[in-house]
Amino acid sequence: DAGVIQSPRHEVTEMGQEVTLRCKPISGHNSLFWYRQTMMRGLELLIYFNNNVPIDDSGMPEDRFSAKMPNASFSTLKIQPSEPRDSAVYFCASSQTGWGTEAFFGQGTRLTVV
Amino acid sequence: GESVGLHLPTLSVQEGDNSIINCAYSNSASDYFIWYKQESGKGPQFIIDIRSNMDKRQGQRVTVLLNKTVKHLSLQIAATQPGDSAVYFCAETGSGAGSYQLTFGKGTKLSVIP
Numbered sequence: 001d002a003g004v005i006q007s008p009r010h011e012v013t014e015m016g017q018e019v020t021l022r023c024k025p026i027s028g029h030n031s032l033f034w035y036r037q038t039m040m041r042g043l044e045l046l047i048y049f050n051n052n053v054p055i056d057d058s059g060m061p062e063d064r065f066s067a068k069m070p071n072a073s074f075s076t077l078k079i080q081p082s083e084p085r086d087s088a089v090y091f092c093a094s095s096q097t098g099w100g101t102e103a104f105f106g107q108g109t110r111l112t113v114v
Numbered sequence: 115g116e117s118v119g120l121h122l123p124t125l126s127v128q129e130g131d132n133s134i135i136n137c138a139y140s141n142s143a144s145d146y147f148i149w150y151k152q153e154s155g156k157g158p159q160f161i162i163d164i165r166s167n168m169d170k171r172q173g174q175r176v177t178v179l180l181n182k183t184v185k186h187l188s189l190q191i192a193a194t195q196p197g198d199s200a201v202y203f204c205a206e207t208g209s210g211a212g213s214y215q216l217t218f219g220k221g222t223k224l225s226v227i228p
Contacts, residue, residue, distance in 0.1 A: 042221065043216075091157050095214075102160070105158050105159070
């Protein structure tokens, strides 16, 4: 298995632009997590899906952030409009059991908003 | 512009020596504790976990110790190798419905001196 696949690996965009991050979870995993990592705040859970349904989006920082999971093999995290403070590494992780303890992480997308 | 980020605690260890990485947690109700390893440019990778009803668990070259009295977790790496150089995070999670919510520590950077 190729593991959790994220794209793009790096994204540089101008403030105000829309950004879409993509994730393909491990086949057969029914839970998907989006995390954000910054030096100031460390790793933070943004949203958790179980069987394609958003269960907890309390970590989504504001309405500019949205996430979808149209099917079991694909998820997107969208930021519109983007701001410089959104610059971070965004990780997608998937799990077979729904427990964060057994989550496998992707390589991450490094987002820079200028 | 961006705020200056926090510097990670750093542990420098001679190759072949044992490493001990410490972590304090705050939630006495946490049920699972996990250590993750994050290499540069990669996502966190699961190393070992321990449940709250245990105080020690061993893996291959790694041992996790849990002291619930003082809410302290440690990761011991035996015969540290250059490939162990990475940032190590402890994480905690509750039980039951909230078990997907992983709370990560800030991380410790391990540097192995050849």
